[in-house]
Amino acid sequence: MKDDLDLSTRNRIMQMLKTSGELTAKEITDQLGITGMAVRRHIANLERDSLIESTTVRLPMGRPAAVYRLAAQAEEYFPKNYHAVALDLLAELEDEAGQSMVNLLFEKRKETLYKRYAGKMADSELEHKVAALSDIQNDNGYMTTWEKTSDDAYVLTEYNCPIAQVANKYNQACACELKLFESLLGATVSRSDCLASGDRKCVYHIRRS
Structure with a gap:
């Protein structure tokens, strides 16, 4: 008490x-x-x-x-309502310019994030890249862990999604994140679990290309 x-x-x-x-x-x-x-x-x-x-x-x-x-x-x-503002803006954009413009916006965001983080992926070792990506996502609030599952395979898990409300409505957010990870890691990446789809976490399976 x-x-x-x-x-x-x-x-x-x-x-x-x-x-x-x-x-x-x-x-x-x-x-x-x-x-x-x-x-x-x-x-x-x-x-x-x-x-x-x-x-x-x-x-x-x-x-x-x-x-x-x-x-x-x-x-x-203190309470913040950023996701509601973002959803309202995306809805306005979709009404004014159509779904293709919303898709383009998410693609632009992916390109911006790639430019921001590509320098941290300069190391040629995939394991170091996975570790760096995990650190980046942790800094952004995704509560991320990673593990090595074989000589050329890794699993990266996100237990939180700061943009969950946006991703729940616009699956482009999840698709662009997957493409971003592939570009940053230079590896084949697939997702077996997704928070936006109702799973308890996002699970990415990473394999050397």
């Missing part, structure tokens, strides 16, 4: 800073109605987790005080 209360108070502090911009520890204490010691403990934990940051300012009366505000990393804790 105490952990739930701590989490609730922590969230309230972050919401207060989100709406107010900057607050002192005293202002936070007054608004929450809890002890100053408890507020300082929450502030210390939030600073430790890089969710808030502070600067010292001079006040009209008394000693300088620390003013707290949200750090950039804290934005991840």
Whole structure:
């Protein structure tokens, strides 16, 4: 129960800073109605987790005080609706220019990603390329693992899809990812499981061409 209360108070502090911009520890204490010691403990934990940051300012009366505000990393804790915006834009594009233009957009995205990551695939060893691709996908939020299954075969697994809502409606996203992997790895790639199709993960089977 105490952990739930701590989490609730922590969230309230972050919401207060989100709406107010900057607050002192005293202002936070007054608004929450809890002890100053408890507020300082929450502030210390939030600073430790890089969710808030502070600067010292001079006040009209008394000693300088620390003013707290949200750090950039804290934005991840607030609701985002990017997928809905992306789906609306794709639907508008499809209505205005047709399905072929949507397909072209996904192809352009594939080309952009290839140019961005091809340099990390310069190593001629397929195993090193698979490892690099796994790191890239992890950095992009796909929760990726990989394993070697034989001398010339590998399996790369993604347990999360940051663009799942888009991929669920536009299977071009999945098709382009498969082509991107083939281009980056210079290998034959097939997919046996797909999150967008209702599976628990995306599983890519990679074999030396």
